[in-house]
Amino acid sequence: MLIFHNQNLPQNAKSALSLYGETVDFSAPGLVYEAVNGHPDLFMVQGGKELTVAPNIPGHYLEFLSERKIQFRIGHIPVGFHYPQSAGYNAVITEKYFIHNLNISDLLLLEQSSHLEKIHVNQGYTRCSLLALGGTDFITSDKGIYQILQENGLQVLFTDPTEIKLPGFSHGFFGGTCGVWHKTVFILGSMKYHAQGEEIRKFIGKAGYDLTELYDGPLFDGGSIFFI
Numbered sequence: 001m002l003i004f005h006n007q008n009l010p011q012n013a014k015s016a017l018s019l020y021g022e023t024v025d026f027s028a029p030g031l032v033y034e035a036v037n038g039h040p041d042l043f044m045v046q047g048g049k050e051l052t053v054a055p056n057i058p059g060h061y062l063e064f065l066s067e068r069k070i071q072f073r074i075g076h077i078p079v080g081f082h083y084p085q086s087a088g089y090n091a092v093i094t095e096k097y098f099i100h101n102l103n104i105s106d107l108l109l110l111e112q113s114s115h116l117e118k119i120h121v122n123q124g125y126t127r128c129s130l131l132a133l134g135g136t137d138f139i140t141s142d143k144g145i146y147q148i149l150q151e152n153g154l155q156v157l158f159t160d161p162t163e164i165k166l167p168g169f170s171h172g173f174f175g176g177t178c179g180v181w182h183k184t185v186f187i188l189g190s191m192k193y194h195a196q197g198e199e200i201r202k203f204i205g206k207a208g209y210d211l212t213e214l215y216d217g218p219l220f221d222g223g224s225i226f227f228i
Contacts, residue, residue, distance in 0.1 A: 001020065002022050003179075006040070008038050009188065013214040042089065047112065050112060052109060054077075065228075075088070075109065091109055092132050094116075101120065133209055139203065174219070186214055189214070
């Protein structure tokens with residue numbers, strides 16, 4: 001298994017992830033602004049067994065995926081330096097839903113998700129802001145996403161993003177702190193540093209998932225963790 005993660009993660013988080021698979025430091029300098037150029041969720045998206053990547057993802061990652069016989073598709077629109085061009089692949093895809101700002105979604109993602117129920121949200125950085133736990137349970141740090149998912153009858157927990165670290169910004173977002181493999185949520189940091197830590201832990205458990213904290217520190221928005 002490959003594990004794509006921000007190259008700037010603390011070393012103890014990288015070491016913890018290496019126990020589960022081959023870790024891959026991600027960085028795309030010069031393609032998006034510096035504070036988020038290590039965020040893989042701006043350049044790739046998973047839906048079921050499908051992996052879609054931006055056409056301007058650094059070429060050595062395409063070679064890396066091909067060498068390990070990982071199937072992927074290449075989207076139509078390159079990631080741009082500024083929003084909304086930087087968010088065309090930052091969608092959340094489950095077995096039932098495609099959740100994104102549909103006005104900026106890459107056309108290949110829309111084509112691949114034609115069989116799914118589409119939920120439009122105004123937040124283009126959807127994956128940064130939203131963690132999907134199976135098909136009906138979600139955690140988000142965006143109030144707009146929270147309201148829309150509730151209106152669609154889904155179970156959703158809102159978490160305060162102000163305690164989530166993202167160097168260069170006042171705060172990060174919850175979705176970007178996490179990755180999911182099978183029935184385990186891997187999180188960058190420890191719940192004891194978040195005021196809603198126990199509430200989040202209970203929500204994850206109630207949804208049928210275990211929680212693995214990757215290091216002892218405040219939650220860190222690293223642009224998600226991809227288990228491939």
